Structure formats: C-alpha cells, structure tokens
Amino acid sequence: MEQLNYPKLQETLWHEKMENGLEVYLLPKPGFAKTFATFTTKYGSIDNRFRPPGGETIRVPDGIAHFLEHKMFEEPEGDVFSTFAAQGASANAFTSFDRTVYLFSATRQIPENLTTLIDFVQNPYFTDENVEKEKGIIIQEIDMYRDNPDWRVYFGLIEALYVNHPVHIDIAGTAGSVRSITKEMLYDCYRTFYHPSNMMLFAVGGVDPEAVMDLVRRNQAAKSFPPGGEIERIFDEEPLQVRNPRMSIELPVSLPKCLFGFKEAPGPVRGEEAIKRELASKLMLEALLGPSSELYQSLYDDNLISDSFGQEYNTGPGFAFSVIGGETRDPEELQNRVCGALYEAAERGIDPGVFERTRRKRIGTFLRMMNNPEAIAGEFTRYRHKGGDLFRIVELYETLQAEDIDSRLREHVSPERLAVSVVRSGTA
Amino acid sequence: MNGKGLIEKMPETFERGALGRLRLHVLPTKRFKTFAVSLFAGIPLSESGVTPTALTPFVLRRGTRSYPETIAFREKLDELYGAGFGFDLYKRGDYQVVQFRMDIINDRFVSHAGSLLQEALRFLGEVATEPALEDGRFRARYVEAEKTTVAKRLEAIINDKIRYAGERCVEEMCRDEPYRLPALGRKEDLAALDAGSLYASYRGWLEQASLDLYVAGDTSLEEVRQLAGEAFRLPAGDPAGYAPARTRPARSEAQTIVERLDVGQGKLNLGLRTGTLYGSEDYPALLLYNGLLGAFPHSKLFVNVREKASLAYYASSRLDGHKGLMTIQSGIEIANYGKALDIIREQLAAMERGEFGEEDLARTKAMLSNQLREIDDSAFERIGFDFHSVMAGKERTGEQMIQELEAVTPDQITAAARAVKLDTIYFLRDRKGEG
Numbered sequence A: 001m002e003q004l005n006y007p008k009l010q011e012t013l014w015h016e017k018m019e020n021g022l023e024v025y026l027l028p029k030p031g032f033a034k035t036f037a038t039f040t041t042k043y044g045s046i047d048n049r050f051r052p053p054g055g056e057t058i059r060v061p062d063g064i065a066h067f068l069e070h071k072m073f074e075e076p077e078g079d080v081f082s083t084f085a086a087q088g089a090s091a092n093a094f095t096s097f098d099r100t101v102y103l104f105s106a107t108r109q110i111p112e113n114l115t116t117l118i119d120f121v122q123n124p125y126f127t128d129e130n131v132e133k134e135k136g137i138i139i140q141e142i143d144m145y146r147d148n149p150d151w152r153v154y155f156g157l158i159e160a161l162y163v164n165h166p167v168h169i170d171i172a173g174t175a176g177s178v179r180s181i182t183k184e185m186l187y188d189c190y191r192t193f194y195h196p197s198n199m200m201l202f203a204v205g206g207v208d209p210e211a212v213m214d215l216v217r218r219n220q221a222a223k224s225f226p227p228g229g230e231i232e233r234i235f236d237e238e239p240l241q242v243r244n245p246r247m248s249i250e251l252p253v254s255l256p257k258c259l260f261g262f263k264e265a266p267g268p269v270r271g272e273e274a275i276k277r278e279l280a281s282k283l284m285l286e287a288l289l290g291p292s293s294e295l296y297q298s299l300y301d302d303n304l305i306s307d308s309f310g311q312e313y314n315t316g317p318g319f320a321f322s323v324i325g326g327e328t329r330d331p332e333e334l335q336n337r338v339c340g341a342l343y344e345a346a347e348r349g350i351d352p353g354v355f356e357r358t359r360r361k362r363i364g365t366f367l368r369m370m371n372n373p374e375a376i377a378g379e380f381t382r383y384r385h386k387g388g389d390l391f392r393i394v395e396l397y398e399t400l401q402a403e404d405i406d407s408r409l410r411e412h413v414s415p416e417r418l419a420v421s422v423v424r425s426g427t428a
Numbered sequence B: 001m002n003g004k005g006l007i008e009k010m011p012e013t014f015e016r017g018a019l020g021r022l023r024l025h026v027l028p029t030k031r032f033k034t035f036a037v038s039l040f041a042g043i044p045l046s047e048s049g050v051t052p053t054a055l056t057p058f059v060l061r062r063g064t065r066s067y068p069e070t071i072a073f074r075e076k077l078d079e080l081y082g083a084g085f086g087f088d089l090y091k092r093g094d095y096q097v098v099q100f101r102m103d104i105i106n107d108r109f110v111s112h113a114g115s116l117l118q119e120a121l122r123f124l125g126e127v128a129t130e131p132a133l134e135d136g137r138f139r140a141r142y143v144e145a146e147k148t149t150v151a152k153r154l155e156a157i158i159n160d161k162i163r164y165a166g167e168r169c170v171e172e173m174c175r176d177e178p179y180r181l182p183a184l185g186r187k188e189d190l191a192a193l194d195a196g197s198l199y200a201s202y203r204g205w206l207e208q209a210s211l212d213l214y215v216a217g218d219t220s221l222e223e224v225r226q227l228a229g230e231a232f233r234l235p236a237g238d239p240a241g242y243a244p245a246r247t248r249p250a251r252s253e254a255q256t257i258v259e260r261l262d263v264g265q266g267k268l269n270l271g272l273r274t275g276t277l278y279g280s281e282d283y284p285a286l287l288l289y290n291g292l293l294g295a296f297p298h299s300k301l302f303v304n305v306r307e308k309a310s311l312a313y314y315a316s317s318r319l320d321g322h323k324g325l326m327t328i329q330s331g332i333e334i335a336n337y338g339k340a341l342d343i344i345r346e347q348l349a350a351m352e353r354g355e356f357g358e359e360d361l362a363r364t365k366a367m368l369s370n371q372l373r374e375i376d377d378s379a380f381e382r383i384g385f386d387f388h389s390v391m392a393g394k395e396r397t398g399e400q401m402i403q404e405l406e407a408v409t410p411d412q413i414t415a416a417a418r419a420v421k422l423d424t425i426y427f428l429r430d431r432k433g434e435g
Helices: A064-072 A080-086 A108-119 A130-147 A149-161 A173-177 A185-195 A209-221 A271-289 A294-301 A333-350 A354-370 A375-387 A390-399 A402-412 B050-059 B070-079 B117-129 B142-159 B162-173 B195-208 B221-231 B283-295 B300-308 B334-352 B359-376 B378-394 B396-406 B410-419
Strands: A003-004 A010-016 A023-028 A033-043 A049-051 A090-096 A102-108 A199-205 A245-252 A258-262 A310-316 A318-326 A418-423 B015-019 B022-028 B034-044 B084-092 B097-106 B208-215 B255-259 B266-273 B312-318 B323-332 B419-428
Touching: A003 A375, A010 A209, A023 A209, A023 A375, A033 A108, A033 A375, A064 A090, A064 A102, A064 A130, A064 A185, A080 A090, A080 B221, A090 B359, A102 A108, A102 A375, A102 B359, A108 A209, A108 B221, A130 A149, A130 A173, A130 A185, A130 B312, A130 B323, A149 A245, A149 A258, A149 A318, A149 A418, A199 A375, A199 B117, A245 B396, A258 A333, A258 A390, A271 A294, A271 A310, A271 A333, A271 A354, A271 A390, A294 A333, A294 B070, A318 A333, A333 A402, A333 A418, A333 B323, A354 A375, A354 A390, A354 A402, A354 B070, A354 B097, A375 A390, B015 B221, B022 B221, B022 B378, B034 B117, B034 B195, B034 B378, B050 B084, B050 B097, B050 B142, B050 B195, B084 B117, B097 B117, B097 B378, B117 B221, B142 B195, B162 B255, B162 B266, B162 B323, B162 B419, B208 B378, B221 B334, B283 B300, B283 B312, B283 B334, B283 B359, B283 B396, B283 B410, B300 B312, B300 B323, B300 B334, B312 B334, B323 B334, B334 B410, B334 B419, B359 B378, B359 B396
Parallel strands: A023 A199, A245 A418, B022 B208, B255 B419
Antiparallel strands: A003 A010, A010 A023, A033 A102, A033 A199, A090 A102, A258 A318, A258 A418, A310 A318, B015 B022, B034 B097, B034 B208, B084 B097, B266 B323, B266 B419, B312 B323
C-alpha cells in the first residue's frame, strides 16, 4: 500500500493495486462522520462496439450499459437496496458516456457496506424474466427525459455535432433498442467490462485506510477471475465537420432553449497534457463567457440571456466539444453575438487581468469542492481514468499562462465546426 | 443510561447570540476548508407582499454601495477566490423565506492579506443592508431588468413538468390559503412595481423580517459578532421570531384535477394533509411513516409501483413538516392512470392498517438515522437543519431526533398514518382525446 501526501491541500491518499488488477484508492477525512464510496467501471454508453480479450468483435444495442447498471441491483436473494437500507446506507448508480458508477454513503457499518458494494457489482444475476420486467421501468425513464427540454436541447447539440461517434447516442437508448436487449447480451458486456482490471474502488470520509485495504484484499483474494486483457473499443473515424449545423426540436417551453458548441479534434487522450488542455479550455470559456465577463453582462442587459446561461467543456475518449447557451428570446442573435465575440477574442487575445482573476476563481472553486466527498469521488475517478491526479489540479492551474488560453481559444473556435440546437414551442 | 455520548466524539454545537434584530448562530469547527455563511430573512406569506419580497433579492444581487456596477460586484467575488454567492426563495410554513448563501475558502489555503471571513461578511452585509441606490431608491435599470428575470423564471416553471405538476398540486390543495402563492411571486404583480415602491417595500421587509445569520467554520461567536456588527446596517429593534403554521383538515372528499399539456409522460401527484408539524412530539412517527411509504428504494411506493408493476421510473412521497403536508409523485404512462392510482391508494390503506414489517421498519430507522448523521459533514446542511428547529421553535439536534426515532413504536406509526388524509389528486396528461 502506498501513501501519497499533498501537504498544500492537507490531504493524504492511500493506494494499492490488487493482484487481479483492481485499483483501490482511499482518502481519509479526519472528523467526517460519513463514508462515501464508488465502484466504477470504465464502461459507458459509447462502448457499443468492442472486442473482448481473445474474442470476436461484438456490436450491442444502444443503452445497454445503462440497462446493465439497473439490473446489477438485483440479486438471487432480492434487491440490494434492501441490504444497504438494513445497514443504514443509501445506494445509487449512474451511467455516463464512458463510466458506470455504483455508490453508497453511510455513517455506520462501513466494512459491511463496502463488502455489499463490491459483492453485488461482482455478482451479476440476470434472468429472462427480470430482464423483461426492467424494460417497462427504463422506457418510463426514457419518456421522462423526452419531456425534459434541457435534456433534449443538450442531446440535440451532441447529435448535431457528431456523425459516427457513439457519444451522440442517448445514454438510455431508445424504447426500441431497450426492447431488443437480452440477458445473453448483458452477460457479454458484463464479462468484458466488469473485470477487476477495468475497475476502480474509491472511498472518502471516515475510513480507516489499513483496515479497509485489508478488507478489500481479502475480499478479492477469495474470488477467482479469468485473466484480464486489453479490451479493444472500436470507433469509426469521426470527421472534423459537424453532422448538422442546425438541429431543431418542438416541445412546450416558455422561451426557446438554445445551445451551441464547437467540436474539435480530441487531442491527447490521457496524461497531464490531456488534463491541462481540459483545464485551459474551461478557464478560457469562463473568462470570456462567465457571469463577471463583459459579454455576459451586455447579453443580460439586452435580455438575450437569463441566469440559465452557461458554458461547459466536455471531453472523453474520441470526443471534445464546448456547450454554450441557455434560454433566450432569440437563438440566432444570441449565437451571432457570442460567436462574434469569441472570434474577435481569438484574434485579440485574452486580457491578462481577466485571465488572472478567472484562474483565481477556478482555484478557489476547486478548493471549495474539496469539502464535498461526493464531488471528490466523482472528479478523482474521472481524472484517474485519464491518467491524471485530482490533487495536482491546483498546480496545473498555476502552470497555465495567458498564452496557453489564447492558443486554446484559437484552436477551439471555428465556424466550420460549430453546431446549434434549439428547442422551441410548436407553432400549432 | 445511554453511554454512547461518552464514547463518541461530541459533535460541535452552535453558539448563539444577537445583534439588535439579527440573531447569530455560529458553529466553530476546523473540519472544513471554508467558511459557510447564510442569512435567512422570513416574513409571513401574503398576497400583497409575495411579489415585492421575491423581487428584492434579485435586485440586491445587482450591486451594493461599494460595488454598484454588477460587473464590479461579480469581479469582487472572483477576487475572493471565487467565493460562492447566491440566494434561494422558498415557502416554509406560512412564511416566505429568502436565504442568502456565501461560501469562501479559509485563508490558510491561500496567500491572502486580511481576513476572508471579514470580507465575506462585509460583502453580504452590504448586499442585504446597503444596496446600490440612485436618488434614494433602487436603480431603476436593475429593477426593470430583474422584473423581466423573475417573470421569465415564473414562466419557465412549466418547462420542468415534474416541478410544474408538484407546484400545481399544492396550489390546488391550498387554494384558500396564502400557501397557494408561489415563492417567486406572481407575474401579474410585477408590472406595478418600480424602483421607488420596491425600495419602500424592501425597507419595510428589513424592519419586519426575522433575521438569522449563520456562520460555520474556523471562527467564534465573538469574532462573528464583531464582524457582523461592522457589516450589517440594520434598523434598531429586537429579534422577531416564527410562529408554527396553522394546520387544516383535508377536504372531506378528495378533489381530482386533470390538466392537459403537450406531454408524453403523465405526472400523477397526490396532496395529503398530515396534521402534524415539525415541532410536534409526533413528528418522528410521521417521518417513519413517510419513510415506510415512499422516501426510499425499499419503501412501499417504489417497490409496488416501480419494481412489482413496472409502471414508473420514480414513485415517492415527501413531507413538508412546516406546513403539515405530504405529497406523492410519480411519472407514468398516461393509460396507466387508474392502475397507478389504485396501487398508490392501496399503499396508503396498508399503512393505515399497520401493514409493514419489522424489517422494513428497522431499515427505515437506519436510513433516517444515517441521513441525520450525514448532515454533520456539510456546513450548509448543518445550518439548514438547525434553521428547521429555529423556525419550528423546537430545539432538537440530529442526535436527539435519532433517539426519538428509535423510540417510536409501530402503533404510533399507524396512528400517524390514520391522521394523514388525502386531499387532492392531480394528473398532468397529454392533449389526446381532449373534448
């Protein structure tokens, strides 16, 4: 077990790689009552075509990673939620583009709850009957999101941006794809992506690192897994051009919702270079479009945006794009004003004072996040998957120069790689 | 004798004081990397006051005496290491509460000259008590812009169908009470407000509201008393307080409201009267009732509506302890309205008959106790929980609540169940087959 000290942040991290390849990280927070734990597989909605170690290439239905996440909670003895509840833990799970995360938080019976978490995720139990029963529930989940304009405008943008990359497929799939899922497909996916060597366990809060590491070691030693291997994920080549520069959807909304963004070459996939690029992109967007920017205030004064206006940068295996916008009385004018300002800033460069202030803000926001076990767990795992280290983020921010932001901006914005998605009320 | 408290570390507790009209609540703790600050200002919900009170914090966040321009105001927050600043508006009991929040990192993590807590309190004090003015009233430009913002927010409630259905159900249930009013005010009242009238209403609000300032972090009551004394310019007087809501019986026969919109999924919401408030001795039994019925994945609603019948993705119940209400919500296929309603009513009836197992009761107690213990790890949750007891006028720490929950018997839960009465069934559905 290795111990990693971060004196500036006053944090100590414990790490061990189990013999079967499982990575375990523990972050004790002295004085905290709660332990928050996540058990994560590098497997999400984009992994729809792959070759398991030593196997044939498989293509699986859209939404299957999310379906699998739902089904993991069922065990031969019943529902895992009941076991967690008896141990006073609240449990949950979610699926993103490239991860599936199982989690609990609890203040008591931490060894029991950790054991339950590890064991249920490492014990799939799918039957024809329980797979069939889940379909109705997931179709209601899909229908709920279909009525949600924020979700629709967001996915509309990704659909507009991407031609081949599966990031444009809804994480839950469609009613049709969900109906086609069988227990055999679920087992294929499970065996490929839930091998310990593709997974990470992270616990933060009131944990005793020695005792917990020992528990995990013994738990894993008592189970046998086939040898792990390289999983080949297959993606078609993605052109730089967008699929559709303008997507429009009708739903009842009080004002049109408009999101636009630039797609760019994904750049380095792993390591600190990839993370610096991500931080520079976020700082760049915030400096130019954040609530204390001149542009934000002038758009607000002209009643083109509301407090819902925001921006984000999203990147993962094979994709990288920005998302900018919110509700607006005039999508076209909003897009023209914002893009015009971005193109102009790309030529002129970012004001060094604004750069410094925004960097300070982002460092402060990061430090505030360090109070929040849930956020730490999510971000730690995300950065770890990219081969980076959450606890080095402040240092990376400190190495950024105004020039890095300028070149990031020039690389990122280009009218050819821009798409817009709008949700507005029907004319009928 | 319960010896547990001797073994476990004593949790930090709030220290209390007052500064004129402002009550102070300070939680000295070294556990967090931040100072968390909240100012609660509550006044009775009223037809005439709801909209100006709602608009006020929107205007206050545009600028202060020292930072009258919004950009400078926000730049100042960035310079304070991205200090978090925001506000919430909500109804609680028969009050309309504005909560300002600030969250700022502890100086020991950055090289900053001067005290960041002092700067944060000075900033918040100005926001609340020394806004940017022109000619002795609010800046007209800010008032007009924020009227538009509030109007847009009110209109936008319909975008989120889950929230919309929830608010409509409560509005229908409380049609004859101030509680029907939205915390964000009423759109039709906005037009009549201007910089002068809003400023007058703001001054009245400062004079009448119950004001509670909370700070959690590495500080003391004495330090906060001194810093807040410099930062808040409040009218003289003594602290006001809160009175419990007046509880009402449910309609003798439940009403059914069906509303049609362009939706794909139906939203079925039920409104019920519990008759029991947060400060009551019976409240822990009601919490357990709600837990068994619908607060958790092991609860009756989740198990029967979702897991057994596959009718919904979500099906849950929620208590409003300050108003004495409970709501049930679920998203279902429209054709399944009757089936889902029958299953939900059957769960309510089963609770009245005392049909719940020992194991489920133990699970519910364990889950609620865990939620209460988890509060200790978040500064804002500690503050929020304490403010519940301040509003209810009932001092009860998390640990005390856990002990009270442990002592509740199944009979007490059944008694709570029998007191809960269905008042309103609200269904949001599509336009197909509309007459």
